[in-house]
Amino acid sequence: MSGEKTVIKKLPEYIDKISEEALSMIDRLTAETGLPIYMDPKTGAPMWLDVRELRLRYTLPVKSIVEFFEALRNGVMKTTKCKECGTIYFPPQIDCPKCRVRNMEWIEVEKEGELVTWTVINTKPLTFSYHNDYVVGIVRMPQGFNILAWVRTTDPRKLAPGAKMRLKIGRREDENYISYWFEPVE
Amino acid sequence: MRKVAIVGVGIAKYGYRSDATLAEIAFEAIKEALDDAKIDARDIDSFVVGNTGVWSSEPLPAVLIGEYAGLVPKNGIRVEAACATGLAATRTAYTMIASGEADIVLVIGVEKMSESTTPQVVELIGRAGNYFWEFENFGMTFPGYYAMYATSYIKRFGVKEEDLCEIAVKNHYYGSMNPKAHFQNRITVEQCMSSRYIAWPLKLFDSSPITDGAAALILASEDKAKEITDSSVWIRGWGYANGTSNLSKRSDYIGLEATRVAAQMLYKKAGVDPSNPAKYFDVANLHDAFTIAELMALSDLGFVKKGEEHLIVREKQTYIGGILPVNLDGGLKAKGHPIGATGVGMLVDLTKQLQQRAEKGRQAPIKRGWALAHNVGGTGHYVFTTILSVDKP
Numbered sequence A: 001m002s003g004e005k006t007v008i009k010k011l012p013e014y015i016d017k018i019s020e021e022a023l024s025m026i027d028r029l030t031a032e033t034g035l036p037i038y039m040d041p042k043t044g045a046p047m048w049l050d051v052r053e054l055r056l057r058y059t060l061p062v063k064s065i066v067e068f069f070e071a072l073r074n075g076v077m078k079t080t081k082c083k084e085c086g087t088i089y090f091p092p093q094i095d096c097p098k099c100r101v102r103n104m105e106w107i108e109v110e111k112e113g114e115l116v117t118w119t120v121i122n123t124k125p126l127t128f129s130y131h132n133d134y135v136v137g138i139v140r141m142p143q144g145f146n147i148l149a150w151v152r153t154t155d156p157r158k159l160a161p162g163a164k165m166r167l168k169i170g171r172r173e174d175e176n177y178i179s180y181w182f183e184p185v186e
Numbered sequence B: 001m002r003k004v005a006i007v008g009v010g011i012a013k014y015g016y017r018s019d020a021t022l023a024e025i026a027f028e029a030i031k032e033a034l035d036d037a038k039i040d041a042r043d044i045d046s047f048v049v050g051n052t053g054v055w056s057s058e059p060l061p062a063v064l065i066g067e068y069a070g071l072v073p074k075n076g077i078r079v080e081a082a083c084a085t086g087l088a089a090t091r092t093a094y095t096m097i098a099s100g101e102a103d104i105v106l107v108i109g110v111e112k113m114s115e116s117t118t119p120q121v122v123e124l125i126g127r128a129g130n131y132f133w134e135f136e137n138f139g140m141t142f143p144g145y146y147a148m149y150a151t152s153y154i155k156r157f158g159v160k161e162e163d164l165c166e167i168a169v170k171n172h173y174y175g176s177m178n179p180k181a182h183f184q185n186r187i188t189v190e191q192c193m194s195s196r197y198i199a200w201p202l203k204l205f206d207s208s209p210i211t212d213g214a215a216a217l218i219l220a221s222e223d224k225a226k227e228i229t230d231s232s233v234w235i236r237g238w239g240y241a242n243g244t245s246n247l248s249k250r251s252d253y254i255g256l257e258a259t260r261v262a263a264q265m266l267y268k269k270a271g272v273d274p275s276n277p278a279k280y281f282d283v284a285n286l287h288d289a290f291t292i293a294e295l296m297a298l299s300d301l302g303f304v305k306k307g308e309e310h311l312i313v314r315e316k317q318t319y320i321g322g323i324l325p326v327n328l329d330g331g332l333k334a335k336g337h338p339i340g341a342t343g344v345g346m347l348v349d350l351t352k353q354l355q356q357r358a359e360k361g362r363q364a365p366i367k368r369g370w371a372l373a374h375n376v377g378g379t380g381h382y383v384f385t386t387i388l389s390v391d392k393p
């Protein structure tokens, strides 16, 4: 795997690039007028451009479900099942609110399900804006739960409710970390 | 529990408000509400601010507004329930009065979304589902979540994209008569159909805009309401519920269970026959963040059978003169959806409707004197509903 193409490198570069023009304009304006105030292009109203930027990157604990990620690394998906009452949880969680005990086993998720519904994300969030339009589907698994994930298909118009979907696990294109998606069963 | 009345309403101009700060927009609405009730800031016991924030710079909006509106040292708090923040804040204020803890409470819903860029707002609203399992890896968006429901409707019930556009056309039609609405242009089905997809099958014209706005209500106990006005509008009760964080955990994609549960609770409290609720209301505001949301609400609230909503839309039964006039202020679609202000703005308009103060052309005939408000947070993550009436409960 190339070390270049990861989301960690790509994203800040991408975001900096799209804001570069506006920021350098404000820089020029501040140098000339002494203030980061510009005229709103739509309304002509004077606007103060925030000189502080808030960059947030959260750190999320995964200790309780680390087995989920270890399984993905081995090419399988696992989730939790309560040993007391048999409830299967997806996304996996280690507490069963029904039994109020923490007594889970990890079970393997089956490889095929049926498409319930889907959409194509055309207008993307900032942190996904370098992606092409992507299809997100909700797939019903035979073990009785749904999984939401991308559906990799060449032609979203061919999708239909009930279509057979195969669960795939691997590294994400251009982002490099291991994840999961669905592909139509041909 | 004590009875609670709305004794004053105010609303700021919704839209792209590059001319005003969050506090200034909030005060536009507060001033109008105080003038409407003919009371002073000194008469307020407490205030509740509905604001979702994140896209705007001020992290403590209740404190900011308290200072700007001259309310210090009166206590005010912020309430948040995503897009249902407005009704959630109103319910908090209602409870303060009903319990006897306060006599007059000011509710302010305010949002200043344009402080962030559109891609950032798309990002922040997209995160408002389940962050890790649905956003982090799959980049869901707010229209994307609702589009999952629209796909189901289209595939299962034969709803057409044109049917959804009809809802946008209606809401723009009424919005064009509301001087406070974000959009005041009328649109055609053809214009809507030719707008670009934002989350297939939903198009730009199926979507409410990113809006700045504020709305305010003055709530009072029965005794205080009598002193203030002889045209009180009463809050008859509440229904509320939550849905799952993960959309994947919903039982179906042909409606919002939280709306169905909230409606049951509300109808029971207010004595509404759930088999024919339409006959109780002269007008309703249903949460139309997207056209599909208004469509689903029609059946989730019991006005029509599931899967037949588009038929009454085609018959224009949700216009004035139909079985239930819906969103006569333009709805979220045309009036705008300033997240925290939305629910408060619904009640401002329904109060004016019941007092027959709405502009010509969008005033419903008031016969029974009851109105329904339905405010959804996220994609059925929160739902709040309430009934307003001219007669005292």
Ligand SMILES: [Zn+2]
Residues within 6 Å of the ligand: A082, A083, A084, A085, A086, A087, A096, A097, A098, A099, A100
């Ligand atoms: Zn259990």
